[in-house]
Amino acid sequence: MSVSALFLLSSLCLVITAQGQQCSKPVGRQNMQLKDEYINKKTFEDGSTVAFVCDVGYTPVQDSGVIRCNAGIWSPLQLICERSNCGSLGEVPNGQVSYPQGTQFGDKALITCNTGYKLVGKSEITCGTQGWLDRLPTCEVAKCLQPSGIANGMFSPQKEDYTYREVVEYSCNKDYTLNGSKQITCEENNTFKPSPPSCIWVECKDPVIPNAVYIDGSRPPHRHKATVIYNCKHGYKMNGQGTLTCNISSQWYPRIPECISNGNAVVGGSLGGLVSITVMLVQNYWM
Numbered sequence: 001m002s003v004s005a006l007f008l009l010s011s012l013c014l015v016i017t018a019q020g021q022q023c024s025k026p027v028g029r030q031n032m033q034l035k036d037e038y039i040n041k042k043t044f045e046d047g048s049t050v051a052f053v054c055d056v057g058y059t060p061v062q063d064s065g066v067i068r069c070n071a072g073i074w075s076p077l078q079l080i081c082e083r084s085n086c087g088s089l090g091e092v093p094n095g096q097v098s099y100p101q102g103t104q105f106g107d108k109a110l111i112t113c114n115t116g117y118k119l120v121g122k123s124e125i126t127c128g129t130q131g132w133l134d135r136l137p138t139c140e141v142a143k144c145l146q147p148s149g150i151a152n153g154m155f156s157p158q159k160e161d162y163t164y165r166e167v168v169e170y171s172c173n174k175d176y177t178l179n180g181s182k183q184i185t186c187e188e189n190n191t192f193k194p195s196p197p198s199c200i201w202v203e204c205k206d207p208v209i210p211n212a213v214y215i216d217g218s219r220p221p222h223r224h225k226a227t228v229i230y231n232c233k234h235g236y237k238m239n240g241q242g243t244l245t246c247n248i249s250s251q252w253y254p255r256i257p258e259c260i261s262n263g264n265a266v267v268g269g270s271l272g273g274l275v276s277i278t279v280m281l282v283q284n285y286w287m
C-alpha cells in the first residue's frame with residue numbers, strides 16, 4: 001500500500017467517525033431557552049442546527065441564537081439575552097412620570113398630574129416585552145359642575161362648568177341671612193369647597209326685661225346683628241349685660257339680663273316717695 005493510499009484511507013476513516021458523531025442536547029446561558037421544536041430531541045445529527053431564543057422579557061443583544069453540531073461539538077453560542085428595557089415613556093403635559101423600579105421588563109411607570117389637573121387614562125403603566133403596555137394618560141384641567149342652588153338666595157357667576165380655583169359667590173334675598181361661607185372654590189377634586197351656604201330667616205323677638213328701660217338701638221323686626229341697649233330702672237341692678245346683639249340663631253347675645261331690685265334701692269325708692277309726698281303736703285299747707 002502506498003503512502004498516499006494510506007493517507008486517503010485514514011482521512012476517510014476520520015470522515016466516517018466524524019459523520020457518526022452526534023451532539024447531545026445543548027445548554028444555553030442565562031435567560032434563554034431552546035426553541036420549542038428542539039426541546040424534545042435528545043440527540044442532534046452532525047451538521048444539524050438548533051436555535052436558542054431569549055426568555056420572555058429578555059431581548060437578544062448579540063444577534064444569532066443558531067448553533068451547529070460539528071462532529072459532536074456545538075459551535076459557540078453568540079446569543080446574549082438582557083432584560084428588555086422599555087426606556088422613557090416621554091412627558092405628560094401638566095404631569096409627572098416616575099420610574100420607581102426602573103424601565104425594564106415588569107417595571108411600572110407611575111404618572112401623576114399637577115394640582116388642578118385630573119388624570120385621564122392609566123396612572124400605572126407596565127413595561128412589557130415589546131415596550132410599554134399602555135399609552136400615556138393625559139392630565140386635563142380640573143373642572144367643577146355648577147354648584148347647587150340655595151333657597152332664598154342665588155350665586156354668581158352662573159355657568160355650565162367652572163375651572164380649577166374659580167370662585168362662586170352666594171348672596172341671600174332681602175332680609176335673609178347667609179349662614180356659612182359666602183364664597184366657595186372649585187377644587188382639584190372637581191368639587192366646590194366648602195359646601196354652599198344657606199339663607200336663613202333671622203329674627204330676634206323684642207326683648208322683654210322686667211324693670212328695664214329701652215335706651216337705644218334697633219327697633220323690631222330685629223334682624224341678624226341688630227343691637228339694643230337696655231338699662232335697669234332706678235333702684236334695680238343689672239345682672240348681665242345691657243347691650244344685646246341678635247345672633248344667627250335668632251337669639252340675643254349675650255343672654256338677656258335681669259334687673260334685680262337691690263335692698264338699698266328699694267328703701268331709697270320708698271324714702272324718695274315719702275320725701276316727695278312730704279314736699280307736696282308742705283306745699284299744700286303753705287298755699
Ligand SMILES: *[C@@H]1O[C@H](CO)[C@@H](O)[C@H](O)[C@H]1NC(C)=O
Binds near residue numbers: 188189
Ligand atoms: C375627593 O374628595 C373626597 C371627599 O372630600 C376625598 O375623600 C377624596 O380623597 C378626594 N379625592 C382626591 C383625588 O383628592
Ligand SMILES: *[C@@H]1O[C@H](CO)[C@@H](O)[C@H](O)[C@H]1NC(C)=O
Binds near residue numbers: 180200248249250
Ligand atoms: C348654619 O349652618 C350650620 C352648618 O351648616 C348649621 O350647623 C347651623 O345649624 C346653621 N345655623 C342656623 C341658625 O340655621
Ligand SMILES: *[C@@H]1O[C@H](CO)[C@@H](O)[C@H](O)[C@H]1NC(C)=O
Binds near residue numbers: 249251252253255
Ligand atoms: C346665640 O346666642 C345664644 C344665647 O346668648 C347662645 O347660646 C348661642 O351660642 C349664640 N349662637 C351663636 C351662633 O352665636
